[in-house]
Amino acid sequence: MSLQQKIDRITDILRRDDGISGAMHYTEQTSWMLFLKFLDDYESEKEDEAELSGKSYQPVLDDEHRWVNWACPKTADGKLDLARARTGDDLTDYVNNQLFPYLKSFANAAATGADPKSFTYKIGAIFQYLDNKVASGHTLREVLDIIDTLNFQSSDEMFELSLVYEGLLQSMGDAGGYAGEFYTPRPVVRAMIKAIDPQAGQTIYDAAAGSCGFLVEAFEHLKSKKSELTTEQWNFIQRDTFFGFEKTSLAYVMGMMNLILHGIESPNLFRGNTLTQNIRDIQEKDRYDIILANPPFGGKEKDQIQQNFPIKANATELLFLQHFMKTLKTGGKAAIVVPEGVLFQTNSAFKQVKQELLENLNLHTILSLPAGVFLPYSGVKTNVLFFERSGGTSDVWYYECEPEQKLTKNKPITDDHLKEFVELYSSRATTDRSWTVAASKLTEDYDLSAKNPAKQKDAEHLAPSDILKQIRTKEKLVSGLLDEIEDLLAEK
Template identity: 90%
Template sequence: MSLQQKIDRITDILRRDDGISGAMHYTEQTSWVLFLKFLDDYESEKRDEAELSGKAYQPVLDEAHRWSTWACPKNADGTKNLKADSGDDLIKYVNEELFPYLKSFANSIVTGGADPKSFAYKVGATFQYLDNKVASGHTLREVLDIVDTLNFQSSDEMFELSLVYEGLLQNMGDAGGYAGEFYTPRPVVRAMIKAIDPQPGQTIYDAAAGSCGFLVEAFDHLKSKKSELSTEQWNFIQRDTFFGFEKTSLAYVMGMMNMILHGIESPNLYRGNTLTQNIRDIQEKDRYDIILANPPFGGKEKDQIQQNFPIKANATELLFMQHFMKTLKSGGKAAIVVPEGVLFQTNSAFKQVKQELLENFNLHTILSLPAGVFLPYSGVKTNVLFFERSGGTSDIWYYECEPEQKLTKNKPITDEHLKEFVELCNSRETTDRSWTVSARNLAEDYDISAKNPSKQRDTEHLTPNDILKQVRNKEKFVSGLLDEIEDLLAGK
């Protein structure tokens, strides 16, 4: 049975349980089981490494609460221990002993007694927002037995699991109507990261992290260079590179687990509303080299939140844009997904934010994405703004992504659709899909929306007389069709 088949089997089992209702529940419940098996394999690997180097290893979990003790204990010969708990005994243990124990790690977070970068801290941060929802101990026993067959010490299996888990997150987002919150299409994310090209030693930030797709893909991008990295650089990537905030508890839990299951040992993900921070208090030490994000748009924030920003606005996209501009380091790079309205709206707040962006940042590239990228969550047309904190904007290179077929839920955007953009973004070539506009031409109303000049030429080359001739010809054609219909109706 392949790993995908095992996860599909777990999903089918959980669907039958009285405590599970929908994709969000079975993904959440599958996640905590996978996480605890991963933790057991992780601890085993660290213990073996410590023994080889003659050092002692202090495990995160005590012996009574380790996977190998309660979930799937083995006999001395490695066979399954048939006395393992099931039914009501298993559910009672999980609900009354295991989860309270795991949540207790959160107490050290509150009191400041744990190293924020330690694995114990991450366990507490994750499980303080989780509960077991599986009602039947027999259902849970089936799930545990399947997960026990997974080997998280295998790099190949870990890679395959990371892909399968991405699929679970996407299904959860689609089914719950939270696709934009949990899942940004990975071809878009990868194109943004390839254009930015993060380097080892840089810090990477997402203030609206969701399931942490941007941070995970950025990690994979850096991991591809692992053979060239020193131990110090790799440790920095594992512990001091990735930072994020997420407002909702479920997305936070999914994001934390997504990063850890992809191989980031110490993600710096925090739960909280980014917009409650007064950006006037942000100093250079609080800033990041790389910002990658798809912040929520279409929402409204109350007056109290708006006070944290120099340009007051209730639109979340404008508040997040101000936050990103303020948290970008000198010389830093950002790629931000925004709705079309941010580009063309010219009322006071929109105009002021774009004026600051053009005057104080180098908005060098705008990627115009096709409608339907975020279906079924949203049909809003979006763009990606690429800017650097390196002086004002002189000109903007636009690229218009236009697939031959209309995007739908079943025909989503692909890497191939964005391949040309990635190839051209550094050379900034002019093609039928790409063009450059001087920032001086945008300074009157700050409408920075994509207006492809090649399309405008196509529609403007006809003279008025030619247009009138076309109209008359079409009228004659329609009139002829109507005559034929009348003749048919009259029986001629």
């Protein structure tokens, strides 16, 4: 049975459980079991490494609550020890009343100053927001037995599992109804990262992390250059590169799992509402080299939150944009997904934020995405703003992505749709789909909408007498058609 088949089998088993309702539940429940199996394999590997080097290793979980002892205990010949393996009510009673209270207790350690990079902290952060929803202990036993066959010490299996987990997250997002902020299509994410081209030693930040797609893809981008990296650079990537905040508890758990399953041992992901931070307090030490994000839009924030921003606005997209502008390091690069309204709206708050962006940062590129990128959960047209903290804006290069066929749920955006954009990004060449506009023209009304000059037709200016002649001609045609219709009706 392939790994994909195993995960599909788990999904089918969970679907029939009375406690599970929909993709969000079975992804969440699969996740906590995957995490505990991963942790057990990780700790076993660390124990082996310590033994070989003559050192000792203290596991994070005590013996009773380690996977190998409660989930799938083995006999001497490596088979499931049926005498010790719980099932039915015994299993659910143990998981609900012993295992989860134990795992939730790690939240106290996290709250009292445990190292945020440690697994102690991460266990507390994850399980304080989770509960076992699998109602049947027999269902739980079936799932545990399948997950126990996964090998997290195999780099090939870890890679395959990371891809399978991405599929689970996407199906969860589609079912959740808020996937526009939870799951950004990976071709869009990859195009943004290829254009920005993060380097080892840089910090990478997403203040609305969702399932952490941006951070995961940035890690994959850096990992592709692993052969060129020093041990020190690789350790920095593992522990000090990726930072993020996520407001919702479920997305936070999924995001943390996604990062860990992709091989980032110590992601700096925190749960919290980014917008509660007063951006006036942000200093250079709090800033990041690279910012990649698709923040939630269309939401409204109360006045108390708006007080944290120099330009008050209840639209979340404007608040997040101000946050990103403030948290970008000198010389740093950002790529942010925004709804079309940010570009064309020119009321007071929108105009002020765009004025700040054009005057104090270099908004050098706007990628106009086609309608339907976020279908089926949102039809809002979006754009990607690329800007740097390197002085003000002189020119803006636009690229209009226009697939030959209309995007739908079953015909989503692909890497090929954005291939030309990535190729042209550095040269900023002018083509039928790309053009450059001087910032001085944009500051006349602060409408930053993509208006492709290749599509603009010169207006035909007619004399008033000619316009009247055209109107009379059309009136005669309409009158004649009405007469024909009356004759046909009279014949009946």
